[in-house]
Amino acid sequence: MRLPIELEIGLRYTRSKRRKAVGKRDGFLSFISGISTAGIALGVASLIVVLSVMNGFQKEVRDRMLSVLSHVEITSPEGLANWESLAAKVATQPHVIGVSPIVSSQGLLTRENVMRGVAIRGVSPADEGKVSDLPKQFVSGNIDDLKPGAFGVALGAQLASIVGARMGDRINLIVPESDLTPAGSMPRMRTLQVVGIVDSGHYEYDSSLAIMHWKDAAALLRLHDPSGLRVKVDDMQRAPDIANELATVVPQALWVTDWSRTNRNWFAAVQTEKKMMFIILTLIIAVAAFNLVSTLVMTVNEKQADIAILRTMGASPGMIQRIFLVQGLAIGLLGSLAGVALGLLIALNIDVIVPTIEAIFRVRFLPREVYFISELPSDVRAGDVLTVGLMAFGLSVLATLYPSRRAAKVQPAEALRYE
Structure with a gap:
């Protein structure tokens, strides 16, 4: 079965495969596209790891407190x-x-x-x-x-x-x-x-x-x-x-x-810190989404001749818009899924990764004299992972709207004037 034409062309633009004569330019676009994907993935992974560590820290300290209290x-x-x-x-x-x-x-x-x-x-x-x-x-x-x-x-x-x-x-x-x-x-x-x-x-x-x-x-x-x-x-x-x-x-x-009353201030402080870290790290994903906007705008400018040809062959503005929506959503989905996978990989193995880093660099991240616990815990929660993944994908959707609408407004005559 053949894919819908919008999906097929959008995915082809994501892979950026064109003639050898313009391969260098396409290679640059492909590099920018990869950077956008990596930015979203790193933001998602960072947020998942930080939330998992904070959940683990809260759970570990609470359980150790209640083993005594x-x-x-x-x-x-x-x-x-x-x-x-x-x-x-x-x-x-x-x-x-x-x-x-x-x-x-x-x-x-x-x-x-x-x-x-x-x-x-x-x-x-x-x-x-x-x-x-x-x-x-x-x-x-x-x-x-x-x-x-x-x-x-x-x-x-x-x-x-x-x-x-x-x-x-x-x-x-x-x-x-x-x-x-x-x-x-x-x-x-x-x-x-x-x-x-x-x-x-x-x-x-x-x-x-x-x-x-x-x-x-x-x-x-x-x-x-x-x-x-x-x-x-x-x-x-x-x-x-x-x-x-x-x-x-x-x-x-x-x-x-x-x-909870005896330790209310401590748990309230942890919850406040968790919310603030969520907001701060969400900005990393937002920055990656802005990079996605610039990537798609550059792609639209580069593909104006293709857009004009498609329009002369009968493609509607809505079809052109959907083509670039597919490209942006593919990058956002790939970045979100890669970020979730990377975040889960790190969060689930934090008990191995952190001691290895401490041994290599001879540092101690959690001295017993300063913190309640001496080991970095992790508690991965499905709700947090789902929220982060959907939020990253949602920001990618928003970032795709403007470039796709701009592509739909390209005039064939203007685009082909200098071709």
């Missing part, structure tokens, strides 16, 4: 009296899959001449596995080594490195509560033994977390009960809605918060 927390500044009955009640609510007591506070960790501010977290070793991945993150020791009354502590891996503490070492912990002595009010200090090292993969928490049995933490803070309950739900994306439902079944004096 709670999906939902129910807290009280004065402690939870009768917390066992409240925990049993919360555990029976829909979508709740785990409940555990917690004591949270701030403190100052000292060892020899090193001092470091820490987040004190009192947990229940028997129940912690129901609400977090903390028991799996012990690289030394075990969460069951946190026994009530023994005043053992598990430190984040980075925190232990900073203060120079190892398994079995003794460290001093100063808490905000004070003791009244004849010399006045003195900060309360307790000597603890390191019984575990935890590595969550999240630098912020690994460099500041001190984990104790909740009863030991409560004793240091002069509390008789836990300060709150940690709740794990079956769908962390629905945590805000589930938290609102839990707020209706617990006493009104208690605070119910979810992970």
Whole structure:
């Protein structure tokens, strides 16, 4: 079957095959056409890679945060009296899959001449596995080594490195509560033994977390009960809605918060950055589309004699316009598909490409001391890929309209005057 004449001629112009006598000129047009295609492809690939990396970064940090943090927390500044009955009640609510007591506070960790501010977290070793991945993150020791009354502590891996503490070492912990002595009010200090090292993969928490049995933490803070309950739900994306439902079944004096509120500023900043990067990189595709306009305008000027001959053979202005529409859309479609393929190739193998570049140039793109994670993640989403591909093709369509209309307005007599 023969193709429609507009499609056949448009695709022939895209390949730019003509007589040898004018081969140099056609070679230049073919080069410009290839540059336009490559520009669209690079813009599409860049946008897909950047969006995939930002999605992966957000997902990785969120998952690592939630391996340490709670999906939902129910807290009280004065402690939870009768917390066992409240925990049993919360555990029976829909979508709740785990409940555990917690004591949270701030403190100052000292060892020899090193001092470091820490987040004190009192947990229940028997129940912690129901609400977090903390028991799996012990690289030394075990969460069951946190026994009530023994005043053992598990430190984040980075925190232990900073203060120079190892398994079995003794460290001093100063808490905000004070003791009244004849010399006045003195900060309360307790000597603890390191019984575990935890590595969550999240630098912020690994460099500041001190984990104790909740009863030991409560004793240091002069509390008789836990300060709150940690709740794990079956769908962390629905945590805000589930938290609102839990707020209706617990006493009104208690605070119910979810992970999205606790880290709202960080996630809002990531979303804003993602939108801005999308806009900025879209301009790259727009520039490539402008190059497509210039390519087609040059092609129209070069093919005026051909256009005039086609018109004298009975071709209508609409047919001429469709011929150059086919050429522009072919370039746009080829560039978009090539960009999607290249972007997917890079995004799906980013875990291999980035370490190779780091090894060759001896650089580190994500230092653990600066960023939340130390490896560049990637999360390719079909919606993003489809949006980028369609947007690039749409811009190519817009870029093709003016040159094709200009070609349709070529007058045969004027075009053939000097031929």
